[in-house]
Amino acid sequence: MLDLIDRLTRAHGPSGREDEVRRLIAAELGSRVDGMRTDALGNLIAWKGGDGPRVMLAAHMDEIGFMVTHADDKGFLRYAVVGGMGHVGLPGQRVVFPGGRVGVIGAEPVDEPKDLKHEKLFIDPGTDAGIVVGDVAVFHRPLERAGHRLIGKALDDRLGCAVLVEVARRLDASPNRVFFVFTVQEEVGPTTAGSLTAAYGLQPAWGVAVDVTATGDTPKARPPMEVALGKGPAVKVMDQSLLCHPRVRQALEEAAGAAGVPFQREILERGGTDAGAIALTREGVPAGVVSLPTRYVHSPSEMADLRDVEGAVALLLAFLSKPLPGM
Amino acid sequence: MEVNGGDRLRELLFRLCDARSVSGDEGEVRDILRQELNGDVRTDTLGNLLVRRPDPAGSPEPVRVMLAAHQDEVGFMVTRIEKDGRLRFAVVGGIDPRVLPGLAVLVGADRIPGVIGVGPPHLLEPGAKPPVPRAEELLIDVGCSSREDAERSFKVGDYAVFATRAREIGSGLVMAKALDDRAGCAVLVEVLRGEYPGVELHGAFTVQEELGLRGARVAAHAIAPQVGVALEGTICADGPAREEPHWVTRVGAGPALSLMDRTSIANPALLDMLQGAARADGIPFQLRRSAMGGNDAGAMSRALEGAATASVSVPCRYLHGPASVASLADMAAAVRLMNAFLRELSRTGFRSRP
Numbered sequence: 214m215l216d217l218i219d220r221l222t223r224a225h226g227p228s229g230r231e232d233e234v235r236r237l238i239a240a241e242l243g244s245r246v247d248g249m250r251t252d253a254l255g256n257l258i259a260w261k262g263g264d265g266p267r268v269m270l271a272a273h274m275d276e277i278g279f280m281v282t283h284a285d286d287k288g289f290l291r292y293a294v295v296g297g298m299g300h301v302g303l304p305g306q307r308v309v310f311p312g313g314r315v316g317v318i319g320a321e322p323v324d325e326p327k328d329l330k331h332e333k334l335f336i337d338p339g340t341d342a343g344i345v346v347g348d349v350a351v352f353h354r355p356l357e358r359a360g361h362r363l364i365g366k367a368l369d370d371r372l373g374c375a376v377l378v379e380v381a382r383r384l385d386a387s388p389n390r391v392f393f394v395f396t397v398q399e400e401v402g403p404t405t406a407g408s409l410t411a412a413y414g415l416q417p418a419w420g421v422a423v424d425v426t427a428t429g430d431t432p433k434a435r436p437p438m439e440v441a442l443g444k445g446p447a448v449k450v451m452d453q454s455l456l457c458h459p460r461v462r463q464a465l466e467e468a469a470g471a472a473g474v475p476f477q478r479e480i481l482e483r484g485g486t487d488a489g490a491i492a493l494t495r496e497g498v499p500a501g502v503v504s505l506p507t508r509y510v511h512s513p514s515e516m517a518d519l520r521d522v523e524g525a526v527a528l529l530l531a532f533l534s535k536p537l538p539g540m
Numbered sequence: 541m542e543v544n545g546g547d548r549l550r551e552l553l554f555r556l557c558d559a560r561s562v563s564g565d566e567g568e569v570r571d572i573l574r575q576e577l578n579g580d581v582r583t584d585t586l587g588n589l590l591v592r593r594p595d596p597a598g599s600p601e602p603v604r605v606m607l608a609a610h611q612d613e614v615g616f617m618v619t620r621i622e623k624d625g626r627l628r629f630a631v632v633g634g635i636d637p638r639v640l641p642g643l644a645v646l647v648g649a650d651r652i653p654g655v656i657g658v659g660p661p662h663l664l665e666p667g668a669k670p671p672v673p674r675a676e677e678l679l680i681d682v683g684c685s686s687r688e689d690a691e692r693s694f695k696v697g698d699y700a701v702f703a704t705r706a707r708e709i710g711s712g713l714v715m716a717k718a719l720d721d722r723a724g725c726a727v728l729v730e731v732l733r734g735e736y737p738g739v740e741l742h743g744a745f746t747v748q749e750e751l752g753l754r755g756a757r758v759a760a761h762a763i764a765p766q767v768g769v770a771l772e773g774t775i776c777a778d779g780p781a782r783e784e785p786h787w788v789t790r791v792g793a794g795p796a797l798s799l800m801d802r803t804s805i806a807n808p809a810l811l812d813m814l815q816g817a818a819r820a821d822g823i824p825f826q827l828r829r830s831a832m833g834g835n836d837a838g839a840m841s842r843a844l845e846g847a848a849t850a851s852v853s854v855p856c857r858y859l860h861g862p863a864s865v866a867s868l869a870d871m872a873a874a875v876r877l878m879n880a881f882l883r884e885l886s887r888t889g890f891r892s893r894p
Contacts, residue, residue, distance in 0.1 A: 229805030253766070253892050254846040280799055282829035283785040291785045293831035295800065332786060346827045347799045347811070398805060406804070410846030 214379055214523065217241065218363065219356045221371035221378075225311050227278030227295050227349040228401045231255055233311070234274040238374060238395050245382045246393065256411040257395040262387035266537050269392045269417035269498075270380070270529070271408050271487040272373030272424065273399030276366070277511055278351040279308055279336060281344060290316065290336040295349060296400030297511055300331045306513055308350035314342045315353055352513035361443060361518050368515040370399065372505045372522055373423035379526045380533070388536045392417065399424075399487055408487035412494040419461060419499050419537055420491035423525065425517065426452075426479050426504035436482050440506045443518040445475035446525035449502035452481035454489025460538065461501030468532035474524040479504050503528060546872055550714070552576065553726040553871070554706040557716035560646065562615030562632050562699045563748045569611040569725065573745055576729050587611075588759045589745040597737035603890050605882070606742045606765035606847070607731060608756050608836040609724030609772070610749030613717065614860050616645065616700040618680075621691060625684030627654065629700065631675045633750035638672050639861050644703040645680060652693055653703060654682035702862040712868050713791070719864040720773035721749065723854040723871055727771050730875045736882040738889070749836055753803065756836035760843035767810065767848050767890055768840030769881075771874065773866065774798075774853035775833055787829070789855035792867045794824030795874035798851035800831050803838025807848035809892055814850060817880040823873050828853065848892040852877060 220241075226234035235257045239249060242259050249259035257274070277296035284290050304320040316338040323329050338344055356365035363372075377393045384391065392415050396407035412420060426447055429438030440447050448465045449457050469476040481504075492500040503525050508516040552572075559568035570589050574581065580592040589611070595602035614633030622628060627647065641658035656678050664670055680700065684690035706716030716722070725745060732743045742763045746755035760768065774796055778787040789796040797814055798806050818825045828851075837849040852874055857865040 229800060230808065252845060253848055254841065255892070256846075280831065282799075282827075282831075285785065291829075293800070293829075295805075295831070346829065401800070401805065402802065404842065406842050406846065409842055410844065414845040 214375060215358070215519065217378060218372065218375045221374050222356050222365045222367050225309065225351055226274050226276055227351050228275040228398045230349050231274040231397045234374070235395065238274070238378060241378050242381055252411060252414060254407055254410055255397040256407050258411060258415070259381060259393040260391065261381060261384060262389055262391040265389040266418035267390045267392060267415060268533065268537065269394055269412060269415050269420045269491060270377055271394045271396050271420065271422045271491060272377045273370045273396045273407065273487060274374060275397055275400050276351055276369065277400050278349045280349045281336070281346050284344065284346060288338060288341045290338065290344060292336055294331060300329060300334060302512065303334055307353040308336060309353035310344055310348055310350045314338060314344065316350060354513045361520050362516055363519055364514050364516050366513050366515065368507055368517050369425040369510050372425060372517055376423050376522060376525045376529065380529045383526070383530060384533055387533045389533060391533055396487055405487055405490045409490040409494060412491040412498060416495065417498055420488060421461065421465070421500065422486040422488035422491065422502045424486040424502060424504060425507035425510055426481050427484065427510055428506045428508050431508055438480070440477055440479050442506050442508065442516070443520060444477050446521050446528055447477045447479035447504035447506055449479045449481065449504050452485050453483060454485025455492055455500060457488070457501040458499035461499050464538055465501055465503060465528065465532055469528045472527040472531035474527045476524070476528065546868060549726055549730060549871060549875070550868055552729060553714065553722060554716070556722035556725055557706040557718050560651070560699065560701045561611055561613050561718065562617070562701060563612040563750045565699045566611040566747050570745070573725065573729065577732065584758065584762065586755050586758055587747040588755045590759060590762070591732055591743035593732065593741040595738060595740045596735050599738050602738055602740040603885055604740045604742070604764065604766045605885065606744055606760060606763045606768045606840060607728055607878070608744045608746050608759070608768065608770050608840060609728040610721045610746045610755065610836060611725065612747055612750050613701070613720070614750050615702070618647065618694060618696055618698040618700065620696060621687050621694060622679060623687050625686050625690040626679035626681050627690065627694060629675070629680055633860065635860055637675055640675060640678055641673060643862060645700040646703045647680065647682060647700040648694060648698040652682060654680040654700070657681045704863045709865070713865055714868060715863050715865050717862060717864070719854070719856045719866045720859050723773040723856065723866055724771035727854070727871055727874045727878065731878045734879050734882065736886050738886040739882055741882070746836055753834070753836055753839035756839035757843065760840045760847070764844055765840060765847045767885070768837060769849065770835045770837040770840070770851040772835045772851055772853040773856040773859065773864070774828060775830060775859055776855035776857045778857065789826055789828055791855050791857060791865065792870060793826045795870055795877055796826050796828040796853045796855055798828045798837070798853065801833045801835065802831065803834030804841045804849055806850045807892060810848050810850040813884060814852065814877065814881050817884045818877050821876065821880045823877045823880060825877060848890070
């Protein structure tokens, strides 16, 4: 699974430009699913399983990035952020454009550190690299391993993509019709366009997003939060986008028990996932989330625990192996 | 022909800009548009004016295209009539509080003039920086002496608009209120005069865009477009207050194509096609250099199972202010660009990604 995560995080896939990730996932799934298609916005939808109720699993392919808005005559590039990204810590970071062209984030001089804003920053590609307005860069960092811990860019949400790919490959039989949806544009608001339109088309009976969540296990973490790395996947209770349906949450927790996977309950005070959009599709869809605890989310060095990721796979396999309980 | 087309465009634009059409009260603009349009035209529940042009070639599977321009503008609504006969108001849509004090407005369907009051500078403490009042602290003075007097002409819920008449300034520029989005409306009327074989064309003049893309959302649900293009008036900050990299767009440099904004990301294939069509026909265009703002493309992209969307916008200085400035040549180029794009779509069809 480590190799899969490595390949997925290496792929270039800012919101709206997820093609490389989609091609990679489609190749990884190959003949291990019953079929797949790409919809109008670029969601990759694969399916497998029986003729029972339709379950939609969603993990987003896109990552945060930097869209070039202006190139001056010396080749310095101004950018707009794609997705939620603070400016603190950006100067000196390396970013990469499609095709592997690398740039460094530089800063104009400022009198006070608080004067530093995105408008004062620029990307320096070193040479006239033929980068044009509209090109999008992402953080340039390899995946690293420290014991059970994984450190890399775009763990949000290539970890979720890896979980869905692994579940799709290992799922032998399910009484349910399972849709593995690799969504686009989760990182850009106001409502996540990819999962919303995919759910509209699929009309699932249940929806489950697999995404990263923040943790409370670092010094003086704010707001205080129970979730920690290495204590298993988290089953979400609530975030800013969704109060998880209690029956979905209960079924996920029971599945963790059946699989012998430790899990933690998660309440995220800032942030949301694809499940928020799925839940409000058409006449409403009961929805929940399996979360992968991750530190330093939306930074070039997100950190997660491989055991939590593997736990999420086992949890979902157990969840899908049984018929959906009645509401 | 170009000159006549330009005159027609300007004449229509001026009539549209001078009409009163704050979000939720778009009747005047809708009436003007109705007179300009023929064929299959209907008004839906929210007030969207929807025009359908069947494929002139009668192809079995034409590309279903929705072009959206919004009828509404930012403005004001009377919320209370005060004892002294002045009118308390709420702002409808996003208006910079700095433009309000001293502003001339027209209140109600009868366009009764009034002014948002501001104290005389003589009474400011010497050297003091005058504060920017919040909208709720301000009042419209309509010259009435008491509540009873005011109630004869005004009621709570009346809308007010900027008291600006459209006119040409400099060479080829227009100064008017509501260029966002009467510029898009005028462009769309002209585009709907064309014929595009292989395309089932829907023109949607939407309502309540300024309050969160409300009209476009239901219009797109009804139309179910494969391709959606918002025709807009967009941000332009091409003055000395900002450095050139942060201008977003420039007046006179052609229509602006959006890369992304807060509500949607342009479909890359559509963006390529628009740029290719512009280059092939020698039509000037620019890329919109910001991710701020939002428009009806956001609502179209999210409708049903989703649509490939883009935005073609006329750069407007002083957007959402009492007088914006735009270029007639940019508008005419937007019309030509959309003609060329739709002809290209006729020729090649559309694939949302390679």
